[in-house]
Amino acid sequence: MIDVEDLIALVRNYNPRTNSELIRRAYDYGKRMHEGQFRHSGEPYFTHPVAVAAILTEQQLDDATIVTALLHDTIEDTRSTYAEVAALFGTDVAELVDGVTKLTNLQLSSSASKQAENFRKLFMAMSKDLRVILVKLADRLHNMRTIKSMRPDKQAQKARETMDIFAPLAGRMGMQWMREELEDLAFKVLNAEARTSIIRRFVTLQKESGDVIPRITTDIRIELEKAQIEADVFGRAKRPYSIWRKMQEKQLAFSRLSDIYGFRIITRSEADCYRVLGVIHQRWRAVPGRFKDYISQPKSNGYRSIHTTVSARDGKRVEVQIRTRQMHEVAEAGVAAHWSYREGVRAQNPFAVDPAKWIAQLTERFEEGDHDEFLENVKLEMYTDQVFCFSPKGDVVKLPKGATPIDYAYAIHTRIGNSCVGAKVDGIRVPLWTRLKNGQSIEIITAAGQRPQATWLDIVITGRAKGAIRKSLREDDRERFVKLGAELARVAFEHVGRKVSDKALRTAAKTLGLSDDTELLARLGSAELTAREVIAALYPELALKQADEVDSRRPVIGLAADQNFRRAHCCQPLPGERIVGITYRGQGVVVHSIDCPALEEVEEQPARWVDLHWQSGRHAAVNDVSLKLTIANDAGVLGHICTLIGQQKANISDMRFVDRKPDFYSLVIEVELRDVEHLHTLLTALEAESDVAQVERWRDLSRKP
Incomplete structure (x- = not known):
């Protein structure tokens, strides 16, 4: 230490x-x-x-x-x-x-x-x-x-x-x-x-061709000395994961992979950066499409550098980064350069970005939308590289790699994006799904009355565009959904012999945790909420009577037609609880409660997860649930408890004693229930009994799913 x-x-x-x-x-x-x-x-x-x-x-x-x-x-x-x-x-x-x-x-x-x-x-x-x-x-x-x-x-x-x-x-x-x-x-x-394999291949490559880094470094230094440019030159092999990612992205074998070596040239001035670039391109052939100038167009985190890839000694492709000392400090420390000290005072690096402005720029697009949209947008923003495009006036617009004209339009202004009907790239009309490239000039064609299309969500890649499109679609649909929801509510209320009113809808909205009756109608019209749920919020008994009996052979939604299923033994999920399906070889899909500890074992296997939810309606009382009770050891107590369970319309399918004491004993009773509400009703009835010292739902996590 x-x-x-x-x-x-x-x-x-x-x-x-x-x-x-x-x-x-x-x-x-x-x-x-x-x-x-x-x-x-x-x-x-x-x-x-x-x-x-x-x-x-x-x-x-x-x-x-x-x-x-x-x-x-x-x-x-x-x-x-x-x-x-x-x-x-x-x-x-x-x-x-x-x-x-x-x-x-x-x-x-x-x-x-x-x-x-x-x-x-x-x-x-x-x-x-x-x-x-x-x-x-x-x-x-x-x-x-x-x-x-x-x-x-x-x-x-x-x-x-x-x-x-x-x-x-x-x-x-x-x-x-x-x-x-x-x-x-x-x-x-x-x-x-995979990492060991890459390292092994690297060692083999070095044995075959020798360590090329010192040789190429020397070649670069000789060329710079000829041009009388003072600069430091450093070379390195890229890390195994960086090489692996390139192999996956380009679907290339290691032997065909190029530019696995990188070199940095640190100059004394910005002007020298461009002089060095000229020297490098005169001495070695530049690889087309592999040049980026982050000095004239810096990244949002302050990063500045010139990137180019050339065919160097023996035809090996190498990436060269060229920047000044101050640019290099920011490239190494990033946003942290704002707090860097030198000689006892905070370093005055003109390229270090203000962290407050940087974080504001990163988060300004995430103020609206739900949590899932926020997560999607954050990951989009964090993982992307950038391309730089120009407006007709010459302004530079930064976009992530793979962005389309629609992304560009929303980057300019939400109003421009919403009214976009076409685009020109370098003066030529192109489809809206075209992927933009560095240096292109973009012109957006708009039209009054145009609104975003749902298909745009599959085209755009920026969080800002996705959020704006979803918001516009929700606004467009809201009025239509409210009207449809009002009609659905009227029919549903008439079906149970009640008359719909504004007060009834406001009460239902409050019970369901919604802001107002308009929000309730909008969700009802968009199928986010069912008419049965609205009726149940006001008249639970009427809703239960009207509920359709769910087919006990297929009580969950989300299974493929040929998939078998069963409830997990470990957590015994009930209708009304959040669930997820996990595929097991030879067993079909096993349904777990979303909080089941057994899910930790398959957390890193997303391909096995199946999104499921229970059918709405009245479920049959066929779902086994284990209850652990501690009851008085007196004559007639056990019979009374069994009678009480039967009065709650629950059937006892199994019973086993866990512990016997002179005054109390513990047992686990298997009961067949409809849903989680049925369980709560039964537990409440048992807890009210003076002969029951303790009752709880018993989940035997030692049992295999």
Whole structure:
């Protein structure tokens, strides 16, 4: 473990004016709080916060961030409190530590809807102070570096979470080195065989052709010296995961893969960047379509560089990145460059973006829409590369790779997107599904009265366009749905001998948790809500009488015609509960409750999941449910309990005693029920009995699904 003086020395290397006493106090406090705690590897737990702090010194971050790293687990895992941290180290540090604690508590690998809400919370935490996510990323990086000591199932969970969330987030923030390392560490867990295969092939390639990196580096330096350009040249082989991804995207074998080597040229000035580009292209043949100028068109996170791919020595394709020293600092630190220190003062890098503006730009499109849309939009924004297109006036519009003219139109203004009827690319009329390329000039043709089409959702790729189209479609359909819903409500009320009224609809809306009666009618007309549900909200008994009997052989919706199904033994799901189907070889589809612990075993196998829900209507009382009761050991008590269960229209199919005592005994009774409401009615009746000490639903998780 790095001792406190060595850590202070790391900070002092870039910030001679560091508050060494503050860091020393934080180190001692964190060590004291974590005393007696150990990591899975057996090391003292405090080695982890110290390692996280050391990672952040590599980004030359301020004292508050370093101190936060040392304390980031104290509020969550020790007796420390927010108030105590604030009193000892200031409100700024306490807020940062609290922010990291809240991020740690987000279960980002949970179900999609919950994940969407957690993503929203993650971005909210980022918007308050981006240093929170910098500490969290460093925390995740160290955990991934030391992941071998965890259980295999936890390794897979953390690796998938890293690949899906933290790696792309680091890339979006401009911290490309961290993204690459996180991806490769996760790749090592998720597909160790593929990674080993790539490394083995790399070794074979080096034996056959020698290490080409020093040779090409020397070639570049010689050409720059001839042109009298001062610059530093660095070369490296790309990481195994980066190579694997290229192989998958291009569907190429390793032997056919090109540009697995990358070179960076760091110049003294921006003008020299373009001089170097000329030298490189004069000496080696440029690969068409592989040139990007992020100096004239920077990325939103401040990234600036020229990218080109050339056929270098022996015809090997190599990627060359050209940028100045200040551009390189931002390329390495990304948005974190805003807090970087040099010689005791915050570095004044003109290319570092304001984090507040960056996060506002990233989240401005996610204010509306439901959680699933938010999650979809966030992932679209985080994973995409960019293309740069021009308006007829010469303004530059940044779009993700694969964007269409409709995406472009919505990037200009929602009104332009909604009224789009056609587009011209470089003066030529093109279909709206055309994929745009770098440098193209786009002109959008609009028409009064035009409205977005539902088919556009399959064409566009940006979150902004998808959100605007969905909103417009909802608005267009709303009036029609309200009218249809009013007619459906009238018929449904007449069917049960009641008259529909505004007051009745408002009461039903309130019962169903909707804003008003108009919203209720809109959902009724769009089939998001059934007339039976509206009637049930006001007249439960009438709805039950009117309910159609559900075919017990096919009580769930979502199965293919040839699929068999059965309820899982472990969780015994009932109609009315949220369910999911899991395919088992030779067993068809097994229906589980959505909260069944057995689902953890198939969490990483999405192909086996089947989206199911119960048929609406009255289900037959044929669904076995286990109840565990503790009852008085008196004459006639058991018979009375059985009679009571029968009075609730529930049939007893099995019974077994678990424990016998002189005064009480426990037993598990299998009863056949209609649905979850039937279960609640039965439990209430049993709990009211004085001879019943305890009753609960019994789920035997040891039983196989």
